[in-house]
Amino acid sequence: MLAALDHHLLDDSARAGLRGWPRFAMEFLYFGVKEARACLFVGLFFGAVLLVPRAGVLGLPRYDALLVLALAIQAWMVWSGLESWDELKAVSLFHLVGFALEVFKVSGSIQSWSYPDFAYTKLWGVPLFSGFMYASIGSYIIQAWRLFDLRIRHHPPYWMAVLIAVLIYVNFFTHHYFGDYRWYLAACALGLYARTTVMFRPLDRERRMPMLLAFVLIGFFIWLAENISTFWGVWRYPNQLGAWSVVHVGKWSSWSLLVVMTFTIVAHLKHIKASIHVPEQ
Numbered sequence: 001m002l003a004a005l006d007h008h009l010l011d012d013s014a015r016a017g018l019r020g021w022p023r024f025a026m027e028f029l030y031f032g033v034k035e036a037r038a039c040l041f042v043g044l045f046f047g048a049v050l051l052v053p054r055a056g057v058l059g060l061p062r063y064d065a066l067l068v069l070a071l072a073i074q075a076w077m078v079w080s081g082l083e084s085w086d087e088l089k090a091v092s093l094f095h096l097v098g099f100a101l102e103v104f105k106v107s108g109s110i111q112s113w114s115y116p117d118f119a120y121t122k123l124w125g126v127p128l129f130s131g132f133m134y135a136s137i138g139s140y141i142i143q144a145w146r147l148f149d150l151r152i153r154h155h156p157p158y159w160m161a162v163l164i165a166v167l168i169y170v171n172f173f174t175h176h177y178f179g180d181y182r183w184y185l186a187a188c189a190l191g192l193y194a195r196t197t198v199m200f201r202p203l204d205r206e207r208r209m210p211m212l213l214a215f216v217l218i219g220f221f222i223w224l225a226e227n228i229s230t231f232w233g234v235w236r237y238p239n240q241l242g243a244w245s246v247v248h249v250g251k252w253s254s255w256s257l258l259v260v261m262t263f264t265i266v267a268h269l270k271h272i273k274a275s276i277h278v279p280e281q
Helices: 002-009 020-038 040-051 062-079 085-106 128-147 158-178 182-192 211-231 250-267 270-275
Strands: 151-153 197-200 207-210
Touching: 002 020, 020 040, 020 128, 040 062, 040 128, 040 211, 062 085, 062 128, 085 128, 085 158, 085 250, 128 211, 128 250, 158 182, 158 250, 182 211, 182 250, 197 211, 207 211, 211 250
Parallel strands: none
Antiparallel strands: 151 197, 197 207
């Protein structure tokens, strides 16, 4: 069923009869459907986060149940052909990168946040399912790239994009010791991607959006998901231990920078490099 839906969504046959408001409405509808389809892993995973009770399922602690469900969702997507083995490798890389960050952030000397519940599948205080929260971002970008037939114009030189992505990731660790250079890195990213445009096809015609706007919008929705997850007590920041409060809006910038890093990894996948235009120096 989903394969048939994908086939239909990828059909870019011209709809010559669509004009004016009917075209706008149809393109907006298809844009929403494609976004929802690209969020398949995200939706199923966070649906599990919301539905699995804190007490767990059938004697299995909540964090362990979430790991089992995340693995089952991932296996089903690969088995059904909704995700390729190459895409699974990329998603697994996001999982490892995210898990390493989680281990550092919850460590005794840092304690940026914590996972308060017991789990059998906890390593260094971090439940293994947590890496899937980062993997879901990568999964979304990979699926959206395919469904919207994305092309990137005026991408910065690869070595610059990789350098800023590495520095963004390193800053998540080093700002606890040497100062937070987030805004300097954001300024660098602003300069690098100022001319970059993402071309996408919601229906049969190509539309465009500034790449920086896409980073900020994705970061915003991740920030919303983070608020929902902390409200459900999946993890807690120190200021939420007594009573829940909205996650500081500053986290939006952190998530947007993480999206820049995730995008850089996806952009270097072999099968999509051809859709990226890097101006000659």
